[in-house]
Amino acid sequence: MLNPDFVPAKSLYLQIKDKIKEQILSGEWKQGSKIPSERELCKTFGVSRITVRQAIAEAVNEGLLFTVQGKGTFVAGTGKEGQEHKISQELAKITNFERTLSSKGLSASTRIVKYEITSVDLALSRILELDMSSQVLHLDLLGLANNEPYVLYRSSFALDTGIRFLEKAKEKEKAKTGFSTVDLYQYFEDIKPYYVEQTFEALAADDYLAEILAVDVGTPLFLASSIVYDVDSRPIEYKNAYYRGDKYKFHIKRYF
Template sequence: MLDRNTQIPLYEQLKNAIAQQINEGKLEPDQQIPSERELCEAYGVSRITVRQAIAAAANEGLLYRTQGKGTYVAGAKIEQKLSNINNFQQTLVKQGFMASTELYKTATVPNNLFYSRLLNVSMLEQITNIQLVGYGNNEPVVYYDSYFSMDIGESILSSAQKAAENKVPFSTLDLYVDTEVTPTHVEQTFESIVSDETLSGILKIAVGSPILLVTSIVYDNALPIEYKNAYYRGDKYKFFLTREYSALNLRPIAD
């Protein structure tokens, strides 16, 4: 039971109790946790407290919520190394996940000042939009939303359609083989967001679930060739980077 004589909030105690059951193996990866009603009865708390505890556990990556189904124990996360660029299939297969890709949506969209500047194309040129959903063990884990100039986009789209027909796991990184451009480097920003209804529908998660948004501009030397927003499920991915300390930045503490 929970301790009502401590300053630790009840929802925090309940979250810790759930974490302890996970650590002890009483709740296993991808196992559905008890319902809100069952947790209320088991711990003698309100439904609001249970919801706060579940939300806190989900934010810490202990649980994940599936839209229309329930809340489950999070399994092993996909580790994405930031110091180098690997394609989607390599990243998952090396870690024992089965990878697959859905060509979710394609479109030709009108250009605007934003895309014109990012991709260095004329305002008169239309933009190719390609959207992919990456799956790990048959579960959606990442949604890619990419934009290309029309000349590059046509080749990329053709390669994407072939890969999808052949059921080959891929991301846009794999689609440059038959183009006249070659990715040389990428500029990226990382931002923590929560899923809205659109993202939740695509990634099959509850509204408000944690998402890591990675925005990329891919270059062939000085030429920008792709603008991409990648939405990674917070309960399925973690990113890591090795950084070195510079001796110049290490100074003795003044007396």
């Protein structure tokens, strides 16, 4: 039976999210505590499991809750406290993956998801300024925090450059360290990044991204698309980074 306190004019899952927020603000649900199961919440609020899941997803996106794979959903708090579990990615400078996570007390690691060599397509030939007869190497790296997927990096390089990055990535993976391609440039004397052009947008996880990042299909993600250039404005790398929306937030300081 539907809870009589709900207002017909407002989406039901948003009202459930508001109820969750009330539980946190009132102290009923303590910061860091595990919230009741979906079944219990369905019974408490008299709504369907789909509605409860939508409400939880909204609360996660708002920073009220956070999820731990295989363990459940927990209270993050409110306001600034509610954002403490999220990684704050600085947009004004290039940041090291492992250092960023360690600043939050998280253990970083990176896994090579896949790599492949293909003929360049028209779009990529223009981005990397390659002839249509060229081959490219695609490299997918999964960044993990405490063994939980946080971000997927999908990079493309001219073949010769890509092979060198792949070899170094294999070494880093074997050493069980956290890294992205940003951290690999330091090993090459003749490949020096000078600047990067980036665009940011929101998107929903498709089947592939959901499986790799261990989230539900449709989960909000941040997509950062980057082209890395050398000092002569020659493109070195094209990369799409898919960040989990419940794990990352982005920060930039701007001046008037």
